[in-house]
Structures are given as structure tokens and as C-alpha cells.
Amino acid sequence: MQTQTGKRGRLTRILSIGALAVLILTVVITFLSLSYFETDPKGQLASLAEDPLELPTEPPAETAPPETEPPVTEPPLLDLPLNPYGDLDFQYEGRYLKCLRTETVTGIDVSAHQQEIDWAKVAASGVDFAMVRVGYRGYESGKLVVDPYAEANLVGAAEAGLETGVYFFSQALNVEEALEEAAFLLEAIADYEITMPVVFDWETVHDESARSKEMDPRTLTDCALAFLGAVEEAGYTPMIYFNTYQSRNLLYLEELKDYEFWLAMYTSRMDFPYAVKMWQYTDTGRVPGISGNADINVYFPEVG
Numbered sequence: 001m002q003t004q005t006g007k008r009g010r011l012t013r014i015l016s017i018g019a020l021a022v023l024i025l026t027v028v029i030t031f032l033s034l035s036y037f038e039t040d041p042k043g044q045l046a047s048l049a050e051d052p053l054e055l056p057t058e059p060p061a062e063t064a065p066p067e068t069e070p071p072v073t074e075p076p077l078l079d080l081p082l083n084p085y086g087d088l089d090f091q092y093e094g095r096y097l098k099c100l101r102t103e104t105v106t107g108i109d110v111s112a113h114q115q116e117i118d119w120a121k122v123a124a125s126g127v128d129f130a131m132v133r134v135g136y137r138g139y140e141s142g143k144l145v146v147d148p149y150a151e152a153n154l155v156g157a158a159e160a161g162l163e164t165g166v167y168f169f170s171q172a173l174n175v176e177e178a179l180e181e182a183a184f185l186l187e188a189i190a191d192y193e194i195t196m197p198v199v200f201d202w203e204t205v206h207d208e209s210a211r212s213k214e215m216d217p218r219t220l221t222d223c224a225l226a227f228l229g230a231v232e233e234a235g236y237t238p239m240i241y242f243n244t245y246q247s248r249n250l251l252y253l254e255e256l257k258d259y260e261f262w263l264a265m266y267t268s269r270m271d272f273p274y275a276v277k278m279w280q281y282t283d284t285g286r287v288p289g290i291s292g293n294a295d296i297n298v299y300f301p302e303v304g
Contacts, residue, residue: 121289136169165196182230197239
């Protein structure tokens with residue numbers, strides 16, 4: 001009986017030691033597992049285990065939202081009479097553009113560039129008036145020059161029964177030069193019957209040698225006021241010629257609103273915001289009696 005009891009005691013101790021060893025091993029494995037996974041706090045290794053071909057990448061950089069253009073705003077309207085016409089109020093009748101809503105008359109402006117003109121043919125084609133260049137100031141020299149075809153054009157237009165106006169191509173740099181130009185023009189036309197406006201025509205000359213290339217709106221507006229005032233004082237109808245660029249950048253039109261406007265805008269749609277008395281709508285027109293291109297205009301007698 002003692003021998004069997006001793007065997008059972010030794011077996012019990014062995015089992016107890018084995019269980020303890022298993023317990024210790026379990027604790028060690030658990031500890032190692034926890035330490036292992038703590039080195040991968042973001043789970044990157046676990047994701048690699050799921051997909052060994054997918055490598056961890058940096059997150060994409062944030063991109064700034066695309067910049068947007070500032071809203072386009074139209075400049076405020078000036079204190080001027082507004083253009084009463086719409087885009088569809090003009091259409092060609094034969095050779096020339098006419099207004100469908102009011103009386104308009106057709107005219108041309110001419111200079112030495114057109115050379116000799118057959119004024120009878122011009123009149124027969126439906127032209128009603130002519131604006132004749134009488135002279136100009138040299139854009140380099142500053143000298144005042146009579147247009148060599150002025151006399152022939154003034155006489156020829158009148159004999160053909162056309163109403164006649166005149167203009168001076170100005171390059172005045174100051175009020176004194178503008179008054180000099182006005183006096184030069186008024187003396188030149190003293191012996192002619194002028195039935196249309198007398199025009200101050202200052203234009204930008206795109207040449208580095210131009211003495212007027214630094215013109216600013218204050219100076220040009222003052223020059224225009226001086227010239228137009230002298231014309232009015234002499235008893236003629238004063239008018240100023242300009243294009244759309246000059247109207248926005250080189251002239252204070254509100255200060256000139258007491259005078260008639262002659263607009264150069266080469267289109268068949270009148271979309272200038274303000275009322276004008278005369279509109280030069282092309283510089284490539286074809287007129288019987290004139291070789292080459294011609295400037296063609298419409299005049300609005302009813303627009304004040």
C-alpha cells in the first residue's frame with residue numbers, strides 16, 4: 001500500500017510542475033505578443049499581412065482650392081446722354097449703313113490719302129456730305145501743314161452738292177498748341193462755306209518718334225476744350241473725333257459733353273454706351289469716285 005501511495009504522490013507533483021510550466025510559457029508568449037504588436041501601433045504590419053503587395057504610402061498633400069477670377073464689373077456710366085439705339089437698329093441699304101429708327105445721312109471723310117476724287121460719282125452713289133481734312137501737325141516735327149488736297153476737295157464737294165465740314169489732325173501737346181491749330185484752321189476755311197461741323201481730331205500715333213506719345217487725359221481734354229472753344233467763338237459748330245480707346249483712357253468725356261461727338265468704331269452694331277452725333281463705322285469702305293479704301297460715316301441730325 002505505501003509503494004502505490006508514493007507513486008501517486010510523485011505523479012501529482014510532476015503534473016503540478018507541468019501545469020506550472022504551461023502557465024509560465026503562456027504568460028511569456030502573451031508578453032512577447034503584446035510587445036511585438038506595440039511596435040506596430042498603426043497596424044501597418046497587420047495590413048501588410050492582409051495584402052503583402054500594398055506598401056504604406058504618405059497621405060496626399062492637401063491642395064489649395066483653385067483661384068477664381070474676380071468678378072468683371074462694368075465701369076459706372078458717365079453723366080452723358082445715353083445711346084438710344086440697339087444692336088439691330090442699323091442695316092445696309094445698298095452700299096451704305098442706315099439707321100432704321102431715325103433719319104441718317106451718309107458721309108465720307110477725306111484727305112490727301114485719297115488723292116484726286118471724282119466728286120460727281122461720289123454724290124451719285126448716295127453720299128450726302130464730306131468731312132475734309134484741312135491740315136495737320138507733324139507728329140515728329142510739330143510743324144503745321146496744309147493738306148495739299150484741301151482746296152480741291154472743298155471746292156469739288158460743294159460743286160457736287162454735298163454738305164461740307166472740315167477737320168484738323170492735331171498733335172497738340174498743350175493748350176497753346178491747340179489754340180495755334182485752331183487759328184490755323186479757321187484762317188484756312190475763312191473763304192469757304194462750311195455747313196457741317198469743324199472737328200478737333202487728335203489721334204494716337206504708334207511710333208517711337210512721335211512727340212505726343214506721352215499724352216495724358218488731363219492734357220488732351222484741356223487741348224480739346226481750347227480748340228473747340230475757339231471754333232465755337234468763331235461761329236462754327238465744334239465737334240470732337242475719338243475712338244473707343246480714347247473715350248476710356250485719354251479723354252474726360254463729361255467735360256466735353258457740350259460739344260458734338262464723332263465716334264470711330266468699326267462695326268455695323270452701335271453698342272457705344274453714349275449718344276454720338278456722327279459715327280465712322282468703317283475705314284475700308286468702297287465709294288465710287290474714290291480709288292482704294294474710304295472712311296464712311298453716318299450722321300444723326302436728330303440726336304442732340
